Every structure is written in C-alpha cells, then in structure tokens.
Amino acid sequence: PATTTEPVPGGPAVGGVPLAEIADRFGTPVYVLDEAEVRDRCRTYRDAFPDAEVLYAAKAFLCRAMVHWVEEEGLGLDVCSAGELELAVTTGFPPERITLHGNAKTPRDLETALRLGVGRIVIDSPSEIARLAAAVGPGGHQKVMVRVVPGISAGGHEKIRTGTDDQKFGLSIADGYAQHAIARILDQPQLELTGLHCHLGSQITSVKPYLAAVRRIVGLMARLHEQHGLVLRELDLGGGHGIAYRPGEAALDLTSLARKVRTELSDACGASGLPVPRLIIEPGRAIAGPAGVALYRVLSVKHTGSHTYVAVDGGMSDNPRPALYGVRYAPRLIGRHSAAAPASVTVVGRHCEAGDILAADAELPADVRPGDLLAVPVAGAYHLSMASAYNLVGRPPVTAVRDGIARLLVRRESLEDIRSRDVGL
Numbered sequence: 001p002a003t004t005t006e007p008v009p010g011g012p013a014v015g016g017v018p019l020a021e022i023a024d025r026f027g028t029p030v031y032v033l034d035e036a037e038v039r040d041r042c043r044t045y046r047d048a049f050p051d052a053e054v055l056y057a058a059k060a061f062l063c064r065a066m067v068h069w070v071e072e073e074g075l076g077l078d079v080c081s082a083g084e085l086e087l088a089v090t091t092g093f094p095p096e097r098i099t100l101h102g103n104a105k106t107p108r109d110l111e112t113a114l115r116l117g118v119g120r121i122v123i124d125s126p127s128e129i130a131r132l133a134a135a136v137g138p139g140g141h142q143k144v145m146v147r148v149v150p151g152i153s154a155g156g157h158e159k160i161r162t163g164t165d166d167q168k169f170g171l172s173i174a175d176g177y178a179q180h181a182i183a184r185i186l187d188q189p190q191l192e193l194t195g196l197h198c199h200l201g202s203q204i205t206s207v208k209p210y211l212a213a214v215r216r217i218v219g220l221m222a223r224l225h226e227q228h229g230l231v232l233r234e235l236d237l238g239g240g241h242g243i244a245y246r247p248g249e250a251a252l253d254l255t256s257l258a259r260k261v262r263t264e265l266s267d268a269c270g271a272s273g274l275p276v277p278r279l280i281i282e283p284g285r286a287i288a289g290p291a292g293v294a295l296y297r298v299l300s301v302k303h304t305g306s307h308t309y310v311a312v313d314g315g316m317s318d319n320p321r322p323a324l325y326g327v328r329y330a331p332r333l334i335g336r337h338s339a340a341a342p343a344s345v346t347v348v349g350r351h352c353e354a355g356d357i358l359a360a361d362a363e364l365p366a367d368v369r370p371g372d373l374l375a376v377p378v379a380g381a382y383h384l385s386m387a388s389a390y391n392l393v394g395r396p397p398v399t400a401v402r403d404g405i406a407r408l409l410v411r412r413e414s415l416e417d418i419r420s421r422d423v424g425l
C-alpha cells in the first residue's frame with residue numbers, strides 16, 4: 001500500500017514491512033518497533049561516548065526483546081522497580097550491568113535487587129541508607145551511588161523537571177542534604193559509594209544544563225575529597241536527552257553533548273586536582289522513542305463549528321502524553337493515496353474525556369474518513385510503558401519489524417486478561 005504523505009521514520013514501510021500490512025495483520029491500535037533503529041541508536045551512543053557507560057532507561061519501554069537488543073549492543077540498564085529488574089534478569093541480562101533507581105523503593109525492590117545481585121543501587125533519601133545497610137547485612141557488600149540535586153532547571157515540561165531543589169527526587173547539594181547522606185553512607189562498611197548521580201529532567205534539548213551539572217557535582221566531589229579524603233570513581237549524569245516529535249523540532253545534539261561534557265569534566269577535575277571519574281549516562285527516550293510508530297484506525301470524522309474531530313480506536317489509554325505534558329504529534333495518513341488538500345484537524349481518542357486528544361492541529365488530507373489508517377511517529381518511548389486499561393480498553397500489542405518481517409513481541413491485552421484480575425463479588 002502506498003501513502004500520500006511524508007514518510008514516518010523508516011518510511012511508510014518500516015523495517016521493510018508496509019505499515020498498513022501490520023495494521024491488517026495485528027489489528028489496531030498497535031505499536032511497531034523498528035529493531036534496526038533501536039540497535040542503531042544504541043550504537044550511536046556507544047560511538048559518541050566510547051569511554052562512558054551507557055545505561056538504557058528501561059522505563060521508556062521494556063519487553064524481553066528490548067532487553068536482548070540492549071544487551072547485545074553492549075549497553076547497561078537503568079531500572080526503577082523489581083518488575084523491570086526481574087524482567088531483565090530473567091531474560092538473561094547480566095545483573096551487574098543494572099542500576100536500580102527509585103525515590104521510594106519498596107522492600108520488594110530492595111530484596112530483589114540484592115537477591116539478583118544488581119550492580120549499583122542509587123540512594124535517593126536519608127532513610128534509605130539504614131534500610132539498605134540492614135538489608136545487605138553485616139559482612140555483605142553493595143555498590144551504591146547517591147542521587148544529588150544540583151539545583152538546575154531543565155526539561156521539556158514542569159512535570160518532568162528533576163534538577164531543581166524543591167521536588168521529590170534526590171538530595172540537594174545547596175541545602176547540604178547530599179553531604180549529610182554521603183557522610184552517613186561512609187559509616188556503613190557494607191555500602192561502597194562509587195560515585196554521584198543526577199538526573200536533571202527529561203526532553204532536554206540543550207547541552208548547557210549538563211555542563212552546569214558537571215561543574216556543580218565536581219565541586220561537591222572536590223569538597224568531599226577535602227573533608228573525607230574521598231575519591232569517587234563514577235559520575236552518572238542521568239538521561240533526559242531530547243528528541244523531535246514533529247518534523248522541524250529540536251533534538252539534543254549527542255556529538256556536541258559528548259564532546260563538551262568530556263571537556264568540562266576534565267577541566268573541572270583538573271582544576272580541583274581530582275582524577276576524572278568514569279561517565280555514566282542513562283538515555284531512555286532517545287533510544288526507544290524514534291524507533292516506534294503507533295497505528296490507529298479512524299472510527300469517525302465529525303465537523304463542529306470550528307474543528308474537525310478525527311476519532312481513532314485508541315487514545316489517552318495508550319498515549320497519555322498529550323494530556324499530561326501537552327506534547328504534540330504529527331499523525332500521517334497511510335494505506336491509501338489522497339489528492340485532497342491538507343486540512344487542520346484534531347485527532348481524538350475513544351475515551352470518555354474531552355481531554356482525550358492525541359494530536360491537536362494535525363495536518364491530514366481533508367478527505368480523511370472512517371476506515372483510514374493513521375500512523376503516529378515517535379511512539380516508542382513512554383507510550384506502552386505508561387498505558388492504562390482506562391474504560392477497560394486493553395493495552396495495544398507491540399510488534400517488531402526487521403528485514404521485511406514483522407513479529408509479535410507483546411500481545412494485545414484482552415478483555416479476559418482484564419476480567420481475570422477481577423476476583424471479588
């Protein structure tokens with residue numbers, strides 16, 4: 001099948017498979033992941049940061065195939081729950097290459113991490129220190145980092161900014177909480193503090209906040225060296241690397257990030273007489289996001305006084321991002337030719353909320369009609385991982401394409417799946 005409009009990433013056929021064929025075979029809504037694109041993105045990171053450890057942030061999207069791809073491409077993993085951790089390790093991911101995060105780790109998170117032998121645990125609050133030390137037990141050993149808050153505002157939306165002092169993550173440097181927690185960790189013989197971590201936020205498109213973070217954290221490392229003789233070997237700058245959701249939008253320049261961070265780090269360490277710590281980064285969105293496409297079928301087209309509403313068979317249950325962060329997407333008509341002029345329409349979902357908007361001001365051919373297929377590019381990160389079963393609509397399946405072949409990775413959530421959890425009366 002041909003498409004009329006500009007190609008989605010990888011073309012109207014992704015991984016050599018026409019998208020319309022995937023919609024027909026697996027039904028809609030459906031996510032399509034381009035395996036080659038995921039792997040290419042992993043390699044781009046390895047090439048841009050040859051001396052750094054690159055951890056894929058599993059929260060963006062995780063399934064067993066993704067675990068395999070990331071493992072084969074030589075990345076580590078950042079997880080933030082026992083669920084993500086267990087999925088990775090039971091799929092064969094080496095636990096020592098995994099870092100556990102979380103501002104409120106449950107007893108099960110910690111128990112799983114210790115039982116499976118996770119590489120590092122990132123301490124996020126003072127109360128976690130004693131809990132973790134007790135769980136590790138006397139004579140035990142666990143590598144830890146401390147998540148510090150450098151007091152830097154960055155990120156694409158208020159809800160995903162985590163570098164400023166007054167939010168729930170990490171321990172502030174300016175307020176002295178980070179220093180206090182570090183001193184307590186140094187008193188715990190079973191906890192080995194390998195370095196400091198920060199995550200500034202998400203969808204950051206400028207290199208500058210990362211450089212500012214390097215300066216602040218190296219400044220803290222220098223003070224810790226003076227006070228405790230402490231030499232920290234690792235600096236984890238988190239993720240947050242911004243991507244373009246629509247043509248023409250800015251993305252973070254990875255090559256520039258790599259070059260400037262390296263220079264800033266060696267300059268700052270040189271000036272403080274510290275050895276340069278090993279850099280760790282944790283991209284999630286920039287690896288999975290552009291490799292995914294979501295496909296929907298149009299169910300109705302309605303004209304009101306000022307708008308045309310194109311309603312599809314998915315919505316905020318499979319993509320809450322427009323409602324949460326006001327993100328804008330650029331859906332494309334696929335599967336048929338249209339000579340009609342482009343019109344500005346609002347693509348909405350099927351859920352019982354007026355805010356269930358998938359794409360405001362989308363440009364689609366004016367003759368868009370029920371039965372048409374729409375492809376929403378850049379749907380690989382924080383779509384399925386944040387999907388819900390709102391209105392008891394099951395979550396969509398995930399397919400992967402490679403070398404002209406499409407295969408099912410995650411099956412559609414059925415009504416039986418949903419009903420089977422409902423055990424009371």
Ligand code: LLP
Pocket residue numbers: 057059060078101160199201202203238239240241282283284285286321325381382386
């Ligand atoms: N490291 C840590 C500690 C994080 O908390 C996150 C994201 C990442 C790495 C990866 O960030 P990324 O490179 O993917 O931006 N649901 C939001 C994003 C929330 C991100 C939470 N933490 C969204 O849909 O935009």
